[in-house]
Amino acid sequence: MAARCAQTTHGHPTGYYAAGALAAIVAYLTRGESVEGATLRALRLLGRHPGHEETSAALNQALDLAAAGDPTPEKVERLGAGWVAEEALAIGVYAALVTHRVEDALLLSVNHSGDSDSTGSICGNILGARYGDGALPHEWLEQVEGRAVIAALADDLAAECLRD
Structure with missing residues (x-):
């Protein structure tokens, strides 16, 4: 449903699939999944749809970077600047995955030279679904x-x- 709604403002599949992937991640998190588990499930869901490749590649890159160890601003920049949907989603997911504290994730997601309000919002939605406002x-x-x-x-x- 989120992907269909996003088609009204995002004509390219990557834009609306990124919206759908975020909605799926949030839905899985509210059912008790981990951020990694929710992201992996969203990737499986994306794989069913033609044109998913850019969004899936960005999410896979976020998962790989998070698995590579400690967060750095340089790793965030490898994911892009967040000016396009799949980059913003990847940065938000990466920040939520790679840090151990909500504050650190949110700060990582917004301290870059790109579209930081979007990446921070995405990270905040993920963390809010996972931990609620009690973690702030x-x-x-x-x-x-x-x-x-x-x-x-x-x-x-x-x-x-x-x-x-």
Whole structure:
């Protein structure tokens, strides 16, 4: 469904498949998968669709870089700048995979010379689905404008999803 919706704004398969892959990763995470497991399952799902190759290659590169050890800004730059969908997805996934703390993942995902708000948003969606807002530093949460409204909406959404 996410890939179909993204077709309204992304005419190229890589753009809408990246959106679909992120939605699949988030869905798998909410069912208890690890970030790596969710990414691998999303890759299997992508493989069923013609034109998936660029998105799949970017995700595989993120998995390979994460397996190669400690995070570095240079490794982030190898994934691209995030100005196109598959690069932004790869950077967000890489940051979520390679770090051990939520704060480190978020900082890694935004501290590069590219489209850092997109890559940070993708990483934040992944980490939020995996760990919830309880994993964020309290001093970060205190600064979020409209936090009470956001929390209420998130709780309502979670409750609605549990009914399914």
